[in-house]
Amino acid sequence: MGCIACAALALDGAGVTLTRKESSSIPVEADSICPDRFVGLGPTEIAALPVFYGRRKVELGDLFDVEGVGADNVTVSGDLRAVKKIGQGMSMGRVAVTGDVGPHLGAYMSGGEIVVHGDAGDWVGAHMSGGRIVVQGNAGHFPGAAYSGEPHGVRGGTIIVGGDAGREVGGRMRRGLIVVLGDTGDFAGAGMLAGSIFVGGRLGGRPGAGMKRGTIVAFGEAPELLPTFRYACSYRPVFLRCYLQSLEASGLLDGRVLPDGEFRRYVGDMNSGGGGEVLVRDQSQ
Amino acid sequence: MHINGVQIEDTFAEAFGMWGSRLIVTGDDLGWARTAAEAATGFATSIIGCGCEAGTNDLAPDEQAPDGRPGMAALVFTTSRKNMEAQLLQRVGQAVMTSATSACYDGLVAEERVKVGGKLRYFGDGFQRSKLLDGRRLWRVPVMDGEFVVEESFSVVQGVGGGNFFMMAHSLTAALAAARAAVAAMRMVRGAIMPFPGGVVRSGSKISSRYKGQTVSSNTPYCPTLRGQEDSALKEGENAVLEIVVDGLSEAAVAEAMRVGIVAACLPGVTRISAGNYGGSLGKFRFALRELVST
Incomplete structure (x- = not known):
């Protein structure tokens, strides 16, 4: 049941369906769209949960048609581009989002799974500590990063982005795995404390700036690294094969492959102790 | 008859009750995996004089090693859980880690576990790093051919x-x-x-x-x-x-x-x-x- 397609199939079954009634660019703070909040509630009670529509506090049912019961499977569809914080703080269940979704998706989540059949806004999985987020399309800036002023971001779990992601992927992340199959913006892994970031496409500029520990892997094109990174060696990291094996077995990459092989290892950021690493796949293979 | x-x-x-562990030992090719697994299970004929009894198994046809490389299973049997930890520390440390290209993973799923990689990691002299993958902690210990990857702890089960x-x-x-x-x-x-x-x-x-x-x-x-x-x-x-x-x-x-x-x-x-x-x-x-x- 790990692959995106399987997850979608599972979500076709019993569960709660939320359909946005009309399009609007007014931001909706919908942290109440969360399986944990739906436990034991029927459609009427779910529709009465509070959301912020702009600065007005309204009920979920004012903005969404609510059908079905069952907190384990939640399906959200319609124009969600301005809908923030879906799945925030969730610890269980599955949320399927059809279409593009707004920022802060799955922020602070600790368990369960969110699958987005579209693009996601900024701050996907910010501060998450467990569970899994799969964005089939692109993600905005700061996926898995720490909010301003916070010492660390993601503390666990997995974020998979099928397309591209913006800047500061995994900024100050502490643990966990972020995979971006496409390109990333600048400063991926900036201030990273630990954890892993895999980039299938082009890795943006200044990756790992200020990182203390942790791993950034560039499977595709990589920029010239900051001068505070030092070349160590060219080798075949066995631990990386464990990740690739696990990702492939889970079906999370949806049939796409992150290639194994020879990687150049750079250690840094020397300004922050030099305990981190950037692995750049040798493109001549 | x-x-x-x-x-x-x-x-x-x-026959008697014993504690058993199963290690998956991998290498760059099956030859190196076998070398490491056989070294780890050497001088382990009888509990009386060797401290443990051990041997190797081929992996099942549908079983893939965690790193996807060729691998062998090494089975180790001891009379107590404490002895198992001591034996695995010695055998993984002296025979698997020293073997070129090797890595070593837990090959069972059990509640009872003994710490192995979690102690061997100190060989890395402060440069060891861990990765937490699917709930399993893997240690990367720097060695002269790259890195020795070893799991933090190994399952122990009651065997025969x-x-x-x-x-x-x-x-x-x-x-x-x-x-x-x-x-x-x-x-x-x-x-x-x-x-x-x-x-x-x-x-x-x-x-x-x-x-x-x-x-x-x-x-x-x-x-x-x-x-x-x-x-x-x-x-x-x-x-x-x-x-x-x-x-x-x-x-x-x-x-x-x-x-x-x-x-x-x-x-x-x-x-x-x-x-x-x-x-x-x-x-x-x-x-x-x-x-x-x-x-």
Whole structure:
């Protein structure tokens, strides 16, 4: 049941369906769209949960048609581009989002799974500590990063982005795995404390700036690294094969492959102790 | 009861509870994986003198090592959980980590665990790094060919040690042929190992001695050269005896290994198949030979 397609199939079954009634660019703070909040509630009670529509506090049912019961499977569809914080703080269940979704998706989540059949806004999985987020399309800036002023971001779990992601992927992340199959913006892994970031496409500029520990892997094109990174060696990291094996077995990459092989290892950021690493796949293979 | 004219004696093998672990040892190719696994399971024939009993298994055809590389399973059996930790630390540290290109992963899923990588990591002198993947912590220890990847802890399960059977034959040649055939068949049973050299032991023992301080001694009733000097358990025409000892991660694995081994050993020149026991008074497990081969 790990692959995106399987997850979608599972979500076709019993569960709660939320359909946005009309399009609007007014931001909706919908942290109440969360399986944990739906436990034991029927459609009427779910529709009465509070959301912020702009600065007005309204009920979920004012903005969404609510059908079905069952907190384990939640399906959200319609124009969600301005809908923030879906799945925030969730610890269980599955949320399927059809279409593009707004920022802060799955922020602070600790368990369960969110699958987005579209693009996601900024701050996907910010501060998450467990569970899994799969964005089939692109993600905005700061996926898995720490909010301003916070010492660390993601503390666990997995974020998979099928397309591209913006800047500061995994900024100050502490643990966990972020995979971006496409390109990333600048400063991926900036201030990273630990954890892993895999980039299938082009890795943006200044990756790992200020990182203390942790791993950034560039499977595709990589920029010239900051001068505070030092070349160590060219080798075949066995631990990386464990990740690739696990990702492939889970079906999370949806049939796409992150290639194994020879990687150049750079250690840094020397300004922050030099305990981190950037692995750049040798493109001549 | 006879199989291919070989008598299956109406007796049983007596076996004991042991703690078992299963390591998956990988390498750049199967040759290096085998080298590391065999080194880790070397000098581990008998718990009496080696501290543990150990052997290797091929991975199942549908089993993939965590890193996807060629691998072997190394099974280790000890008398206590504490001994297991000590043995694994020594064997993984001295035999697997030192082997070129190797990595070592837990090959079981159990609540009971012993810390191995979590202690070996200090070899990295502060440069070791860990990765938490699917709830398993992997340590990356820097070594001269790259990194040694080893799992933080390994599962320990209650297994069975000391399953056995004897093959009596007209000649050493026939006994060897039977032993080879039996071991080849038994090696196909995953979760069981034959810890003695080549899977076979010639120096079976009895638990008594005429010498003070010597707890075990040669199994004299089965030594053909002593016929006439000692009470012999051998029949007329029996000139060689070989034994196969089996340890397993489960009673079923030991039973299956014994079953296929006994059947395979019934070759021309073999007269009898028997087994060692202490009258059933010491071991928790009994494997009746005739019941085994009837299933």
